[in-house]
Amino acid sequence: MKILKYLTYSLALMLLLASCDKHEMKFVDNEVVTDMAEFQLHYFEPIANTAANYIDSVFVNGVLYSSVNGSGQLVPYNGVPGGGIGKFFTVKPGDVNFKFYRKGNIVYDQNVNLTKGKQNVIVHDMNIAPIVIDNGYPYQHTSGTPSVATWDTDSLETVKFVNLLYENATTPYPGKLQYQWKNPRTKEWENLGNPVAFGEATERAPILIVKTTHNSSGSCRIDYRILTEDGEVLQVANSGGKMVNYSDYWTGYIGRSYMHFFRGIRTGSPTCAVSQWTSL
Numbered sequence: 001m002k003i004l005k006y007l008t009y010s011l012a013l014m015l016l017l018a019s020c021d022k023h024e025m026k027f028v029d030n031e032v033v034t035d036m037a038e039f040q041l042h043y044f045e046p047i048a049n050t051a052a053n054y055i056d057s058v059f060v061n062g063v064l065y066s067s068v069n070g071s072g073q074l075v076p077y078n079g080v081p082g083g084g085i086g087k088f089f090t091v092k093p094g095d096v097n098f099k100f101y102r103k104g105n106i107v108y109d110q111n112v113n114l115t116k117g118k119q120n121v122i123v124h125d126m127n128i129a130p131i132v133i134d135n136g137y138p139y140q141h142t143s144g145t146p147s148v149a150t151w152d153t154d155s156l157e158t159v160k161f162v163n164l165l166y167e168n169a170t171t172p173y174p175g176k177l178q179y180q181w182k183n184p185r186t187k188e189w190e191n192l193g194n195p196v197a198f199g200e201a202t203e204r205a206p207i208l209i210v211k212t213t214h215n216s217s218g219s220c221r222i223d224y225r226i227l228t229e230d231g232e233v234l235q236v237a238n239s240g241g242k243m244v245n246y247s248d249y250w251t252g253y254i255g256r257s258y259m260h261f262f263r264g265i266r267t268g269s270p271t272c273a274v275s276q277w278t279s280l
Contacts, residue, residue, distance in 0.1 A: 022118055037114035038088035042079035044124045044263045046166045048270055059099040065089055068095040077263055077275045085278045088118060089110040124164055125136040132270045136204030138161050139257040139280050155218060155254040157209055161192055172198035173266055182270040184220050209252045218254035236272050246273055258280060
């Protein structure tokens with residue numbers, strides 16, 4: 001019996017080795033190998049964020065990509081695919097058709113050209129083709145030359161600012177906007193890219209993060225403001241209808257990459273604000 005058992009083990013081992021030789025496993029570096037257009041889809045029409053305005057389903061080239069029961073309902077001032085960070089839909093590059101359905105009716109039917117790589121597709125007017133913004137991938141988080149004073153506390157996030165501001169319910173803001181952030185170490189205001197007009201985006205820019213808690217992954221408050229072409233702080237209507245200087249802040253995290261979509265109506269409701277979208 002022992003001999004039979006050993007013969008059985010030997011045969012099993014020989015079969016396993018033969019199987020390994022036939023199906024050799026190889027590992028390669030993680031790299032982008034797709035030739036597809038990768039996109040995130042955003043809805044920034046200047047309307048109220050209420051259930052009556054939700055997009056129930058999105059078709060891309062006649063194929064259902066997103067829905068209330070699928071990868072996410074498309075709501076004003078947000079995007080799809082939802083449910084995670086760094087997710088992108090894919091489609092063959094070239095002329096791409098987008099159809100939006102609301103309560104069984106087609107409310108949007110437009111074409112746009114998408115290219116290979118990562119991009120953000122933005123619908124802000126139901127009668128015209130969407131805006132396409134390069135996503136700025138790959139994301140860079142190098143903080144430069146380290147020093148004894150900063151090697152364990154300073155690092156970066158990146159932010160890309162997109163101007164989607166409306167002056168009133170039907171007219172985009174006519175001027176360019178300069179997005180600025182306050183350096184948490186120097187307390188000075190710094191430009192985030194160059195001024196951009198409606199439908200334009202800055203380059204993805206590095207933002208310094210100085211840890212507020214030493215033994216942590218790293219985060220801190222970052223203040224933001226927006227200047228007009230005259231160098232003045234942008235005036236916007238608040239929830240009470242009073243015109244005030246625009247200001248905002250977000251908690252920044254080391255290693256993250258964000259899109260800051262500035263949307264809404266400068267002089268009325270829905271009031272303007274930044275919608276932050278986490279790319280990484």
